[in-house]
Amino acid sequence: MDQEHQPPLRRAGKSRGKGKPNPIDIHVGRRLHTRRTQLGLSQERLAKAIGLTFQQIQKYETGINRVSSSRLFDLARALEIDVTYFFSGIENGLADAVGAVPLVPTNEGDPLEQRETIELVRAYYRIKNVRVRRQLVELARSLGKER
Template structure:
């Protein structure tokens, strides 16, 4: 039975794979395993060994630490947000969020900065109106 850490690591694996636009098969091929094993990792049914986690991190172009980010907040994830600046844990699982992130990183550096400035200005306008 998977524990909360296995589930967290599996969710992070799925999130990064999707963000990269990779299929389970493509990731499995990159590390030399079957896609069914990726499925088991992502749902937390199978634990990921340290060496496999290292290989997965390399295939996904991230540091191994990525998989553990947010673990200290695991208990707090079920609590309501303390203020409007915090986002819920489910927002990063939404297809729309992933599409937005992909589109953002397809932009050049200057348009990305301008888009970020626009988003911040819109947030400030919404705060002033309230």
């Protein structure tokens, strides 16, 4: 096919519409938010650690601003994770992302990413007595069976 009759190439990662964040940027932002929350870091504290403002972290977390590769590297180091963490799970939503179907909002997504779950896990590990922790797990299991 000659060059003037070739269909235009779609740039990977390009937003589907003006002002709309790309679903991949949203996914990376959600992973950033999840990890920051797991570590109990505020946006301000993380921003200070890598020389940004907390507003910039907010924009990354919502996908409004894209994270450059060098900044992603800085974030991974500050959050003590591998860079690949940010893309984990995207394989499942990649077809949707390419088709511009929005990814599931964080509050409706994986329960392990919800603030309540993270707070529960933190509280659990603050319990020093192993026997008490086991009893708590058994209590949660028995309550989970009730309906």
